[in-house]
Amino acid sequence: xxxxxxxxDRTNLALEILTAAGVIGGTAKVLVINNDEQxxxxxxxxxxxxxxxxxxxxxxxxxxxxxVLKEAAEKLNADIILLSSNRRGKELAGRLAQKIGAGCxxxxxxxxxxxxxxxxxxxxxxGATVATQYINGDKKxxxxxxxxxxxxxxxxxxxxxxxxxxxxSTVKVLEVKPKAADTVDIAAAEKLVIVGQGLNSKDDIPxxxxxxxxxxxxVACSKPVATDKKWFSEEHVVGLSGKICKPELAIILGVSxxxxxxxxxxxxxxxAAVNTDENATINTMADxxxxxxxxxxxxxxxxxxx
Amino acid sequence: xxxxxxxxxxxxxxxxxIKNRQPVFDDVPLTFGSIDKNALEAGVxxxxxxxxxxxxxxxxxxxxxxxxxxxxxxxxADEAFLILGDDLNGAESSVIAQVxxxxxxxxxxxxxxxxxxxxxxxxxxxxxxxxxEILGWPQVGYAGAVKVEGNKAVVTRVLEDAEEVVxxxxxxxxxxxxxxxxxxxxSVTQILKAxxxxxxxxxEDELDEINKDALITTVSNLAPESDRKRVVVKSTAELVDKxxxxxxx
Ligand SMILES: Cc1cc2nc3c(=O)[nH]c(=O)nc-3n(C[C@H](O)[C@H](O)[C@H](O)COP(=O)(O)OP(=O)(O)OC[C@H]3O[C@@H](n4cnc5c(N)ncnc54)[C@H](O)[C@@H]3O)c2cc1C
Ligand SMILES: Nc1ncnc2c1ncn2[C@@H]1O[C@H](COP(=O)(O)O)[C@@H](O)[C@H]1O
Numbered sequence: 244x245x246x247x248x249x250x251x252d253r254t255n256l257a258l259e260i261l262t263a264a265g266v267i268g269g270t271a272k273v274l275v276i277n278n279d280e281q282x283x284x285x286x287x288x289x290x291x292x293x294x295x296x297x298x299x300x301x302x303x304x305x306x307x308x309x310x311v312l313k314e315a316a317e318k319l320n321a322d323i324i325l326l327s328s329n330r331r332g333k334e335l336a337g338r339l340a341q342k343i344g345a346g347c348x349x350x351x352x353x354x355x356x357x358x359x360x361x362x363x364x365x366x367x368x369x370g371a372t373v374a375t376q377y378i379n380g381d382k383k384x385x386x387x388x389x390x391x392x393x394x395x396x397x398x399x400x401x402x403x404x405x406x407x408x409x410x411x412s413t414v415k416v417l418e419v420k421p422k423a424a425d426t427v428d429i430a431a432a433e434k435l436v437i438v439g440q441g442l443n444s445k446d447d448i449p450x451x452x453x454x455x456x457x458x459x460x461x462v463a464c465s466k467p468v469a470t471d472k473k474w475f476s477e478e479h480v481v482g483l484s485g486k487i488c489k490p491e492l493a494i495i496l497g498v499s500x501x502x503x504x505x506x507x508x509x510x511x512x513x514x515a516a517v518n519t520d521e522n523a524t525i526n527t528m529a530d531x532x533x534x535x536x537x538x539x540x541x542x543x544x545x546x547x548x549x
Numbered sequence: 550x551x552x553x554x555x556x557x558x559x560x561x562x563x564x565x566x567i568k569n570r571q572p573v574f575d576d577v578p579l580t581f582g583s584i585d586k587n588a589l590e591a592g593v594x595x596x597x598x599x600x601x602x603x604x605x606x607x608x609x610x611x612x613x614x615x616x617x618x619x620x621x622x623x624x625x626a627d628e629a630f631l632i633l634g635d636d637l638n639g640a641e642s643s644v645i646a647q648v649x650x651x652x653x654x655x656x657x658x659x660x661x662x663x664x665x666x667x668x669x670x671x672x673x674x675x676x677x678x679x680x681x682e683i684l685g686w687p688q689v690g691y692a693g694a695v696k697v698e699g700n701k702a703v704v705t706r707v708l709e710d711a712e713e714v715v716x717x718x719x720x721x722x723x724x725x726x727x728x729x730x731x732x733x734x735x736s737v738t739q740i741l742k743a744x745x746x747x748x749x750x751x752x753e754d755e756l757d758e759i760n761k762d763a764l765i766t767t768v769s770n771l772a773p774e775s776d777r778k779r780v781v782v783k784s785t786a787e788l789v790d791k792x793x794x795x796x797x798x
Binding site: 303304305306309329330331333334335336337338340341342345346347348349350360362365366367368369371372373374375376377378379380413414415416417418419420421422434458466470471477478483484491492501502503509513514515517524526527528529530531532533534535539540543544547548 | 560562563565567572642643646666667669670671672673674675676677678679681682683685686687688689690691703706707708709710711712713714715716717718724726727728731762763764765766767768769770771772773775777778779780781782783784785786787788789791792795797798
């Protein structure tokens with residue numbers, strides 16, 4: 244079986260990809276760039292780590308990191324490169340694939356080996372369908388969606404050094420502004436109260452939070468509520484470019500139900516939808532449909548639930 | 550300097566019907582991906598602020614593109630560069646990247662190429678990165694703000710847990726997130742006038758050396774099965790009762 248090279252800037256995602264590598268089979272080696280803590284954590288988990296320490300490398304320079312991965316893959320005899328499908332990983336995937344002449348699949352949520360084919364699943368048509376695809380040829384770049392595989396836990400890891408020299412980066416980082424820490428994990432929540440653009444104003448958020456607290460749910464939202472209105476951080480977004488959630492219960496308020504949203508919630512066990520439009524698409528994928536003003540409904544629910 | 554905006558013609562996803570789990574495309578109108586419209590808006594903003602000379606939309610697709618392109622020309626693009634080919638709608642990223650790069654090489658004085666972070670239908674986020682690699686240009690993905698200062702761009706890259714402000718020299722490739730701006734909706738008069746704006750049309754087979762080897766094979770593409778109860782309730786109280794009866798609240 245072909246050698247596999249694993250890389251992610253995030254340790255938790257690197258662990259998930261190691262599990263994906265296990266599904267493919269063969270031996271996986273992990274590249275760690277300028278991050279001793281990550282090298283230690285991954286080897287503790289049982290991975291064979293190849294640690295690269297070179298201050299000329301900047302993770303912000305996708306072209307340069309792609310070059311580093313190409314060289315690392317050659318040195319470590321890997322034809323298959325597994326990346327994380329977070330933003331950095333996705334951006335890197337296409338550049339690296341082009342550089343090494345590989346086919347590439349991003350946002351891969353499941354992998355199944357069928358003979359000599361590595362069949363990958365990813366959402367297509369904005370999430371309306373799920374495509375099963377494989378890469379032709381020996382060289383493959385696969386970017387794996389976060390939370391699609393359990394973190395790897397093995398033993399007998401090692402830390403090795405790898406040396407790659409490369410010209411200094413041309414992308415200059417001027418400033419890094421960490422986003423305010425947001426500890427919500429809607430992808431892991433058992434219950435979600437999800438608001439869309441049907442919500443009138445930011446001032447209505449407290450009653451949504453009150454409802455969520457009463458039933459032990461997290462509050463989530465559709466994308467425009469976060470990216471356009473900025474009422475919530477992007478951590479709260481359900482959908483194709485947000486989080487894929489599988490709660491027991493989703494109460495969906497004032498969301499129209501476009502495919503890029505519904506792909507993030509279609510695996511919920513029970514869905515209740517509240518929308519003023521009785522023909523809203525969201526109603527076709529709900530177990531309980533209430534045609535009403537969400538503000539009234541939330542007020543009433545808060546009263547009933549006491 | 551000119552700004553090129555790469556925009557993909559896609560079926561209007563809201564109008565795709567599912568039959569026996571298969572997507573049905575008959576009579577589904579074509580449009581541009583919504584994040585590509587944000588990329589166009591970003592380009593037009595640069596021009597309106599005197600930081601770019603012309604905004605040229607670059608698109609590869611089938612002949613319907615000659616009509617679809619009006620939408621982009623009406624929304625502020627000065628010119629269009631279209632590459633037409635029967636098999637270009639839905640062609641894979643590696644082919645599209647080569648085709649677009651061939652187009653870029655025919656456009657003068659390109660300082661910046663703007664892409665969406667992902668196309669509306671495929672959303673694979675590969676094409677911009679692949680084009681940057683073919684050209685050997687620096688790239689910055691997931692831009693939430695773009696400023697041009699002389700021969701440099703200062704770009705705010707929006708990552709999951711941080712924003713990273715970076716400086717790159719031009720020419721460069723930038724992909725944008727939808728939050729970068731609110732794309733304008735052109736008026737009917739603007740759409741009518743758009744037909745008169747210059748369009749350069751190239752047939753795909755006039756381009757040299759496009760390697761069309763399929764790198765990806767699709768085994769199946771099916772809508773997931775869903776069986777929802779779709780019970781219509783009349784009141785909030787009834788909804789609460791139903792959820793209680795399922796032990797959900
Ligand atoms: C590549 C790509 C990726 C995307 N990724 C995502 C994603 O991850 N997540 C996501 O959500 N979107 C995503 N989108 C955007 C998506 O296409 C939709 O634009 C978005 O989901 C719409 O959000 P919405 O339903 O809240 O708003 P709208 O479509 O505006 O719907 C608002 C709804 O509220 C109802 N309403 C209005 N007033 C009330 C009231 N008082 N009470 C009750 N109901 C009311 C209306 O009838 C309507 O149905 C993506 C788009 C693209 C192109
Ligand atoms: N056929 C095309 N013509 C023009 N631009 C395209 C085409 N396909 C993709 N793009 C651009 O590349 C971006 C990323 O596409 P994708 O890699 O499919 O997610 C899109 O947002 C567009 O800006």
